[in-house]
Amino acid sequence: MSYQGRPFAASPFQDNRSRSNQGLAGLGVSTGQAGLSGKVGGFFDNNDRTLPMYKDKPYFTPKRTAPRRRWRPLLVLGVCVLTFLWYYKSSMPLWPGSDSSDKGAELWKWAQTLDDESPSKERVDWNARREKVREAFIVSWEGYERDAWGSDEYHPVSGQSKNMIDGGMGWIIVDALDTMMIMNLTTQVRHAREWIATSLKYNQDHDVSTFETTIRMLGGLLSAHYLSTQYPNLAPIADDDVGAVGEDLYIEKATDLGDRLLGAFESPSGIPYASVNLNKSEGLPSHGDGGASSTAEATSVQLEFKYLAKLTGEAEYWKAVEKVMEVVDEQKPQDGLVPIYIHPKSGNFKGQNIRLGSRGDSYYEYLIKQYLQTAEQEPVYKELWDESLLGIRKHLLAFSKNAQLMVLGERPNGLDENLTPKMDHLVCFLPGTYALGATSGRPLAEARKSADWSQQREEEIFISRELMKTCWATYLATATGLAPEISHFILDSPPVMMEDKYPDPKSPSEAASPHELHSISQPLSPQADGSEPWRKDIEIHNMDRHNLQRPETIESLFYMYRVTGDEIYREWGWEMFKAFIKHTAVVEKEESELADGEATTRRIKGFTSLSNANTIPPTTRDNMESFWMAETLKYFYLLFSDRDFISLEDHIFNTEAHPLPRFKPTGDLKTGWQRKPKPVKAAEPAEAAE
Structure with missing residues (x-):
């Protein structure tokens, strides 16, 4: 997205930054009361929001006064010099690395061996593979630094490089922060933390x-706060320790934002x-789409x-995002499926695109x-989730x-109109x-x-496996082994739907058995001549070839790996990772002086997105998306980690892969709305008596 900077104005929050120091236990829950009573129905009264900032102690611990000592100026000077030297060292670009080795050169040499890699009959060393992901992150980060x-x-x-708005948003640094913590990269976390403390502002x-x-x-800051306080052995920083003066940095920034x-x-x-103007805390309607907001965006901040x-203990945050869910449900989405636009003024859906x-x-x-x-x-x-699954089905x-790949299509003109067999890469979150x-x-x-296990849940696992296989097929379908942004599929006419093969059961006894469900599943077996049936089912349009x-x-x-334990998902991930290394690496040459002349060495300095992933060599876009370090490499690292590391049972990942x-929920933090009854359909006219 593109932003044009405008002059700064005085922040309406400047008079509201110094707030009472309230005791917080555990993760920092305050005992303050919500400031929203009487406002949610309205919705908010203008200029009537006062949120006591969470604080469990002053940001700087006050020191007791003491008699003046002659050596104190020298001590202060020495501390200043040491602080400057530490700051200078920590702020220096880390390339070619703070380690004794050059990760970029090592990774380039390793990449040259990937074509020779053959399936090993020995047990795979997943820790070694995870370390390669960590090296790819370090190279990406050092290039950015x-x-x-x-x-x-x-x-x-x-x-x-450039900023989206004047002063920057911390887009890459904050987004990648918890990945560095998870990968235990203390030096990199320290550098990022120093920048956040001294340069990150949200008053543009x-x-x-x-x-x-x-x-x-917001998700990145909250996750960093959580990991730094609950996983103190991951990239430990002294200022994150309990009782340290900087312990609350991330949550203070998050609360302000x-x-x-x-x-x-x-x-x-x-x-x-x-959109929102951060300086004024003022919402702005979309410049397109008739001012409507994206339904997904409005309902993915909760x-x-x-x-x-x-x-913080402040229910205002909770109630604001909970209200959104109530308004959406009041529109009575057909079969749990929502159109992709919704109007902020009326709360009504716009269009019928599903x-x-x-x-x-x-x-x-x-x-x-x-x-x-919760x-x-x-x-x-x-x-609501179960209703939507029935609608999707x-x-x-x-x-x-040809190959009976499961396809998740679209209904751009409503549920009663034709199915479009198109899958964005984005839908591959669903398996x-x-x-x-x-x-x-x-x-x-x-x-x-x-x-509580049921045939319905068994069917959900079946659907997850089949959709996962389809998403993997879109990677295999390109020359680079990297999926296009959009894939189209060849269906029968009329299309064979899930409902046709397996009608929605009226009772658990009517549900398809696991054996029946898996009877249509076919492996994506490779053929020497590339004539696999599934290849005939996938079309990649020229405008959709980018990765x-x-x-x-x-x-x-x-x-899928964490839930099923099936190693095939790790192996597919490893093939994907190798494809990223081989085809998205940005390689630079260095001339080295030797006694007998010049020699050229190569190293990887970063990774880029592609304009065309279906040709070798691919066409690059010259852009590293922030989610490359925040999400893609993080999920590779977690896939190759032990199952209990940042476990699914104890955590939830937001849609930007930030673990929370x-x-x-307790007190005012609870569901504050109930679904309204659906309209009762008119009874069918009784058949005439024979």
């Missing part, structure tokens, strides 16, 4: 995306505006604000994740013509989310033993 430190956008081929007089800022920046983002929800309906409410790709995807993702985030204490979101799931919802993150073998380093497929592989804890 050297060429673009502090910038929001990084173009690794040209070495150029400019509009930014409400959704993107919430999931990337959350306060400003709340202005987006001050619409007549409570549906957030697409995890972040609910956790912020948990940390899809789980862009502008529709994470609405469904956050239904089940809200239920799991320890399954909010059953309304599970109910009935209207969107079809099978390809993993299906598996997560079926078992709540538990291992499948364990979940199957539980009293943006997206994380959705590796995200689902991560969930599950918790039980």
Whole structure:
């Protein structure tokens, strides 16, 4: 996205930054009362928001006064010199590395051996593979440090960078922060933390995306706070220790940002505006789409604000995002499927376009994740999730013509019109989310033993496996082994739907058995001549051949492995990772002086998205997406890690892959709405008596 900077103005929050120091226990929950009574119905009264900043201690611990000593100036001077030297060293670009070895050169040498790699009969060393992912992250980060430190956008081929708005948003640094913690990269975390403490501000007089800022920046800060306090052995920083003067840095930044983002929800309906001016805390409607907001964006900010409410004890955050879910449900979506636009003024849907790709995807993702985030204490979101799964099954799931690949299509003109067999890469989040919802993150073998396991859940696992295979096929279908942005599929006419093969059962006894479900599943067996039937089912249009380093497929592989324990998902992930290394690496040459002349060495300095992933060599776009380090590499790393590391049973990942804890809501943090009864359909006229 592109932003044009405007002059700064005085922040309306400047008089509200010094707040009472309230005691917070555990993760920092305050005992302050919500400041929203009487406002949610309205929705908010203008200029009437006062949120006591969470504080469990002064930011700087005051020192007692003492008699003046003659040596104190020298001590202060010495401390200043040491601080300057530390700051200078920590701020220096890390390339060619703080280690004794050059990771970029090592990774390039390793990449030259990938074509020779053959399946090993010995046990795979997943720790070694995980370390390769860590090295790829280090190379990506060091290139950014050297060429673009502090910038929001990084173009690794040209070495150029820029900010989206004046002063920057911390787009790359904050987004990648918890990945560095998870990978235990202490030096890199220290450098990022210093920049956040001294340079990150959210008072720019400019509009930014409400959704993107919430999931990337607010989510990134909240996750960093959580990991730094609950996993002290991961990239430990002294200032993050309990009682240290800087312990609260991330949550203070998050609270300031959350306060400003709340202005987006001050619409007549409570549906957030697409953009928000951070300086004024003022929501702004979309410049296109008739001012409508994306449904997915409006309904994919709940995890972040609910956790912020948990940390601060301020119910205002909770109620603002909860109101959105109530308004959406009041529109009575047909079969649980929502159009992709919604008006902030009226709360009504715009159009009839139904899809789980862009502008529709994470609405469904956050239904089940809200239920799991609050320890399954909010059953309304599970109910909405189950309804949407039935709608997906009935209207969107079809099978390809030749290989019976399961296809998740679109209904651009409404559920009563034709199915379009098109899958954005974005929809590949769904296989993993299906598996997560079926078992709540538990291992499948364990979940199957539980009293609430059913044939419906068994079918959800089947669907997750089949959709996962289709997403993997889109990677195999290109020359580089990297999926295009959009894939089209060849279906029968009329299309064979899931409902046709397996009608929606009226009772558990009528549901298809696991054997019946898996009878149509076919492996993606390679053929020497490339004549596999499934290849005939996939079409890649010229305008859709780009690869943006997206994380959705590796995200689902991560969930599928954690839930099923099937090693095939790790192996698919490894093949994907190798393809990224081989085809998206930005390689630079260095001339070295030797006694007998010049020699050329090569090293990888970063990774870039592609304009065309279906040709070798691929065409590059010269852009590293922030989610390359925030999501894609993180999910690779977690896929190759032990199952219990950042476990699914204890955590929920937001749609930008920022892990947050599950918790039980208390006090005012609870579901504050109930679903309204659906209109009763008119009874069918009775048949005439014979």
